[in-house]
Amino acid sequence: MPQLSSPKPADTLLIVDDNDINRDLLETIFAPFYPSEQAENGRQGFEAVLKAPEKYCAILLDVVMPEMNGIQVLRHLHDLGFTETIPIFLITAEASDAVTREAYELGVMDVITKPVVPYVVLRRVNSVVELFRSRKILGNKVEEQQSELLLQAQKIIRLNEGMIEALSTAIEFRNGESGEHVRRIHDITHFLLLHTDLGAGLPKETIKYIALASIMHDVGKIAIPDSILNKTGKLTPEEYDIIKTHTIQGAEMLKKIPQLREHESYSYAYDIARHHHERWDGGGYPDGLKGDEISIWAQVVSLADVYDALVNKRCYKQAFSRAEALDMIRNNKCGVFNPLLLDRFFAVENEIAQLYEHTEKEDCHG
Numbered sequence: 001m002p003q004l005s006s007p008k009p010a011d012t013l014l015i016v017d018d019n020d021i022n023r024d025l026l027e028t029i030f031a032p033f034y035p036s037e038q039a040e041n042g043r044q045g046f047e048a049v050l051k052a053p054e055k056y057c058a059i060l061l062d063v064v065m066p067e068m069n070g071i072q073v074l075r076h077l078h079d080l081g082f083t084e085t086i087p088i089f090l091i092t093a094e095a096s097d098a099v100t101r102e103a104y105e106l107g108v109m110d111v112i113t114k115p116v117v118p119y120v121v122l123r124r125v126n127s128v129v130e131l132f133r134s135r136k137i138l139g140n141k142v143e144e145q146q147s148e149l150l151l152q153a154q155k156i157i158r159l160n161e162g163m164i165e166a167l168s169t170a171i172e173f174r175n176g177e178s179g180e181h182v183r184r185i186h187d188i189t190h191f192l193l194l195h196t197d198l199g200a201g202l203p204k205e206t207i208k209y210i211a212l213a214s215i216m217h218d219v220g221k222i223a224i225p226d227s228i229l230n231k232t233g234k235l236t237p238e239e240y241d242i243i244k245t246h247t248i249q250g251a252e253m254l255k256k257i258p259q260l261r262e263h264e265s266y267s268y269a270y271d272i273a274r275h276h277h278e279r280w281d282g283g284g285y286p287d288g289l290k291g292d293e294i295s296i297w298a299q300v301v302s303l304a305d306v307y308d309a310l311v312n313k314r315c316y317k318q319a320f321s322r323a324e325a326l327d328m329i330r331n332n333k334c335g336v337f338n339p340l341l342l343d344r345f346f347a348v349e350n351e352i353a354q355l356y357e358h359t360e361k362e363d364c365h366g
Contacts, residue, residue, distance in 0.1 A: 010057040010086070010133075012037055016045030016073065017062040017091070022114070026060055026091070029118045033126065034058075042068030046076055049086070056086050057129050061108075063092040063099060071099060074106045083107030087128045091116060181308060182215040187355050188304035189214040189297070195351075196344040198296055205264075210297045213269035217276045217301050220250025247274050247286050271295050276302045281336040291338075299341050306334045307345075311356060322353060 013034040017023045018041055027036040034057060039045035042065045049056065059077075063070035070090060077083055083106060090103050093114040100111050109128045112121050190211035193199030199207050221229060224246055228239045235243060250273035260266050275289060275298040282290030294302075310325035320328070326349065328334050330342070345352075 010055055011035065012055045012057060014039065014045060014048060014056045014059045016042060016059065016065070016070070018065040019062070022062070022091075026116070026121075029116075029122055030125070033122075041065050042070060042073040046073045049077065049082060053082055053086065057132070058125055059086055059088045060091050060125070061088055063090060063094045071102060071106075074103060074108060078106040085132075087125075087132050089125060089128075091121070181312070182218075184308050184355055185217065185301060185304050186211045186215050188307070188352055189300050191348070191352060192300050192304070192345065193297070196348060198300060198341065198344050209263075209265040210268045210272075213265040213272050213297070214301045214304070216250070216254065216269045217272050217305060218246060218250065219253055219273055220246035220248065222253070223249040244277070244285050247277055250274070268297055272298050272301050276305060278302070279336045280338050283336065294338075296341075299338055302335065303329070303337055303341060303345055307352075310334065322349075 011034060013027075013030050013036045015023050015026050015036055016039040017026070020040075023038045023040070027038065030036060037048065039048055042061075044067075045059070045061070046068060049059070061070045061073060070092065074083070074088065074090075077086075077088065082088075087109045088107070090099075090108055090111045091114060092099075092111070095111050095113055103111055110124055112124065190207060193202060193207045193210060194204070202210070224243060228235065228242055231239065251270050254260055254266065254270050254273055260269070272295075274286065275294055278284035278287065278289040278294045278298065280291060280294070280299075282288055306329065307325060310320045310328060311322060313319040326346070329337070330346075
């Protein structure tokens with residue numbers, strides 16, 4: 001449908017008729033209500049509408065005219081969508097049943113026979129013009145309200161996502177980190193799902209929600225005592241068992257946040273928080289899932305978490321070089337991963353490594 005470009009209300013009547021007397025008569029009838037423009041044939045009238053459709057409040061159209069008759073004009077206006085925005089009236093002495101039927105099918109508002117009765121034509125045209133104006137005003141108000149609602153919804157979404165990021169970052173600070181860890185996990189997860197076939201079949205919007213969910217992978221660490229979470233030495237078996245509970249604690253914590261349960265990222269966040277320490281061979285925790293029992297997003301976050309832990313300093317170790325880290329991942333020294341996942345990861349690791357330029361963060365137990 002053509003878009004009206006002018007903010008001014010349409011107020012001009014277009015009279016299209018090849019008879020000078022008819023045009024002048026109609027202009028006189030409507031002079032107290034609208035300024036008028038005249039066109040002496042169908043082509044001239046059609047070109048006037050194309051030039052400035054936003055100015056016309058109604059079109060009075062004769063049928064029998066040279067160059068382009070009224071029905072031909074009406075067909076063109078209908079095809080371009082103008083019959084939905086400008087009320088059109090056939091005013092003619094040649095209104096056969098076939099012409100009248102086609103005119104109404106093409107969207108004409110009324111067929112008025114000549115010779116016109118001034119008060120009749122005036123009443124019929126004015127009523128429709130007012131109807132179109134009211135409909136347009138109402139439509140504009142609805143559009144404004146919809147825009148306001150959309151803006152409010154976007155603000156709420158940004159607020160919710162900001163709260164999620166703030167919670168995850170706060171936990172990272174407690175763990176002796178700067179918050180960059182969760183941002184890197186987000187970026188790696190997003191990159192692997194978007195730029196490799198690991199995300200095949202996932203819409204871009206879904207990948208965005210999964211990446212957002214990834215930053216909550218360690219939210220359960222909030223329940224782990226500082227003495228264990230920030231211990232600089234090796235953990236005892238008992239302490240390691242406590243550390244492992246952060247997966248279950250995190251999933252349960254997310255389940256208890258009503259606002260998060262309504263967010264599109266919730267199901268991914270719950271799954272990732274609980275299962276990002278599962279292993280491809282079934283030797284992980286907490287549920288001992290193996291193979292494709294582990295969702296691809298939980299697998300991706302798991303690998304991203306391990307890679308980030310290896311190439312960055314943590315309170316219990318120095319950072320490994322990229323070569324050392326890749327060798328440890330390749331040889332299952334930090335878990336067992338899906339061979340397809342590893343293949344796609346190694347294929348793009350050079351690009352992922354660019355996320356680490358100029359960063360050296362100290363992290364703790366994962």
